[in-house]
Amino acid sequence: MNRYKIFGKCGFFYPLLLVFILGVFNCGHDVNAQDRPNILWISHEDLSPIYGCYGDSLARTPAIDQLAERSIRFNKAFSNAPICAPARSTLITGMYAISLGSQHLRSETPVPESMKILPEVMRESGYYTSNNVKTDYNFSHEGRWDESSSTAHWRNRPEGKPFFSVFNFMITHEGPTNALRKSDTESLTAFTDPDRVRLPPYLPDSPKMREIWAHMYDLLAVFDRGVARLLSQLEEDGLLEETIIFVFSDHGHGLPGHKRWLNNAGLQVPFVLHVPEKYQHLVSHIRGAETDIKVGFVDFAPTVISLAGAKVPEMMEGKPFLGQEAVEKEYVFGYRDRADDCYEVSRSVYDGRYLYIRHFMPQLPYYQNALIFNKGGSYEEINRIRDRGQLPDAAQRMFAAKEVELLYDLENDPMEQTNLIDRPEFAGLIQKLTGELDEWMIRNRDTGLITEGIMMQEARTKNSSVYEVARSYSKEEFEKILEAAKMVGKVSGLEELEPYFKAGDAAQRFWSLIALDAYEGTIEPVMPELKELMQDEVPAVAIKAAEVMVKRGNDPLAFTVLENMLKLPDEVQVLQAAISVRQLGEKAAPLLPVIQNEIFPKYAGDIWGRYKSWSYPMFIGMALDQTQIICGIGIDTHK
Incomplete structure (x- = not known):
């Protein structure tokens, strides 16, 4: 079955014609490397789509929102895993972590010697590559970047080279979110009012939980200032109109029911894409300031390589969603395996409206009696309220054995509270989604x-x-x-x-x-x-x-x-x-x-x-x- 809709319709003749025209205009010389776009990834940790440009009234994200006004907001962007290491492995390789065996949180996975990850491909095509600073790929990153350090920056590149640079901000990680440290937000002059927050039904509505949820928005405001700094540096360097910018999170909120949970709350991420005027032809298939095109992290590396005009390695399993080779995927797949010392094997498939989840270890609750769930912050608060017998039903379900299969209609049930798996009217859809998931697991030799x-x-x-x-x-x-x-x-x-x-x-x-x-x-x-x-x-x-x-x-x-x-x-x-x-x-x-x-x-x-x-x-x-x-x-x- 054909799963992809091809955006570009130019056949074999047109690329040849383009090569001929470029050759004429360049008088027989190679195209200058600077004619290719610089590419900047600004990523951060542990936040769902709550930027102001996504309509969240509590967000204070002026830099991101102003960028979004002249950019594209993706409404259906997803991490393929709801926790950092497998998500980042997927991002940097363009391969499903379950194919590589890198889907477990922090492991030392032996990978194929022939595998080239994104920065290696970009280096070979003439780009300077820098990473500041997190890797967490579940395999060694040594020698794969030009520079990967706390001082890595596009400004360190040789003159005339295009760059692919990554900056990762950890301020929004679950650690700072749950710690409630005043020092993390001391640069702010305004703070989120806990009385204004709206908690999801699977978190208890208590003053402490409201404080944590409000603090999460304050940390987002700190991150926004980091985005502003990088955009200012681009402008100072005269590179703002030469650089394609990705702004995104690595998975959902760093709170119970989100991070570590294989559901939409754990997988959906904010993603704002800025493409300068001179490179608008690379996104001509996207109309307007927002799009419902489905993209997963597995697609980011092939997309960047395509934008650079380089050849995507055959081993990569993602598909470019920008550029001349752009395709629109019918499904996005997700996976959750060992996180910390908690085993899990769960898989998901999303068709744009319905999310199907299969738990292969349903006897294990998501909220296990493990150290990671007995630490401070939101976990401590949930445990305290549970001990008093006051947890709402939706929160109590986190401690129970999981249902083997789940089907959510995210259009009508965005909080994922109603499982449709036993509804007879969805039998045909369930059969189709389970078939797609099974075929994907077998095709990619799911190491889970x-x-x-x-x-x-x-x-x-x-x-x-x-x-x-x-x-x-x-x-x-x-x-x-x-x-x-x-x-x-x-x-x-x-x-x-x-x-x-x-x-x-x-x-x-x-x-x-x-x-x-x-x-x-x-x-x-x-x-x-x-x-x-x-x-x-x-x-x-x-x-x-x-x-x-x-x-x-x-x-x-x-x-x-x-x-x-x-x-x-x-x-x-x-x-x-x-x-x-x-x-x-x-x-x-x-x-x-x-x-x-x-x-x-x-x-x-x-x-x-x-x-x-x-x-x-x-x-x-x-x-x-x-x-x-x-x-x-x-x-x-x-x-």
């Missing part, structure tokens, strides 16, 4: 189906990238894994799982255990299979089997398995084991001595005064800390 432990183990064993590992699976093999994963939350009888328990493929065995974990009936009939799977040669399978056994059975061997897995040298496998131990709750008590005396010390360090690094050791430590807290041990964790 292989699961983190298995994909990383295979990559190391084969000395390969996760991307290449996933593509070593045939289409038919991936279809079988997806078939197993889609059984989660749908099992009517345990006999349905028998073939998957004994499957030769480890990912199928893993998903059979996830389905067993989600099964609400007795699992006594399959205890022999569960005991056998605890001895599986693949750690990811053995860990999950042991977790289910502790929860639902009484074999003491399960604790031995988990203890052994916590002692493995492979941090990825240890992380899964630590997460499984945390999910045991108070039943994890027999493991406390080994956690305290042997395991945690290996991952302790100076990060937040507790952990060895920002990657796997942090999340292992967080899971083990929360396990001890649940079991009644006082832990002085970060604030």
